[in-house]
Amino acid sequence: MTQAPVSKTVSTASPAVKRRPKLAELISDDIKRWIAVESLGQGDRLPNEKALMELYGSAKGTVREALKILEVEGLITLKTGPKGGAVINQPGMEPASRMLRNFLHFQQLDGRQVYQLRKLLEVELAASVVGRLTETDLQQLEANMAACACCGGEEDHRHQRFLELEFHQLLAKACPNPLLAFMCQFLNDMLRDLVVIKKAYVPERKQFDHANQDYHRQLVEAYRMEDSLRVRHIMAEHMADAESHMSALEAEMAAQMLISGDLLYTYHHRSKLHDLPSANAAP
8 A cells, every 4th residue: 555655745845946846746745756766666646636636735726736747758547537646667778868858958969979979878878688589589680670771761761760760779779778778779769859950861872871881791790600709899899989970971961061052841841840930020
């Protein structure tokens, strides 16, 4: 039987910030502390709305807002009906990854900065799964390689970039270190965003395609031999090669910016918001 949160006190002490936290945010933070202290896990239930309202001395709307915050963060699922309520989930990485990517969107991140970390972390991750990949895992990697080899044309070429990143996501899923796995999956998500935003699959670069396929093939062979040193060597070469191709792509696109008067249409997906009057335009 799940007990009520450990304390009725919701601390308002916090470092100086521009915006004072809303009561619903403070309640959601207090519930998260309670979940951690009580070591609650997937499937455990939170107290019902009435109990939370009495505990925090808050209105129903405030408690529901606090629960909605936890639901958006992926920590709980809100179920309706007689046996409904808030049930604890094991959050996936996507909500955290999305928030971090949103933050970095405003930091003018480029491929070189991503690879500064990726060249280190992908090698460690690759070595960490040596001897841990099942036959099913290896078959999934080989199926991914086969799908890459079948791609052709611009849309297929874009899909191929995603498949190449998915190869590395499959390795991350087998990683025994959850922090390392998260960091590598996050960096792959960043690269996926760069591929979409910068159209990094245009122009087509067959040399890059063939290099990726060859490195992936060598990696699978080394994994089947459980050769940790060879895996490290191949992945290090693969990341250095991928960085050089990414740099070349970005340089090529930057050069074409100078001769293109219609960059938004040439390289970016145009947002419909561009059709709205600018909020910053002079009256």
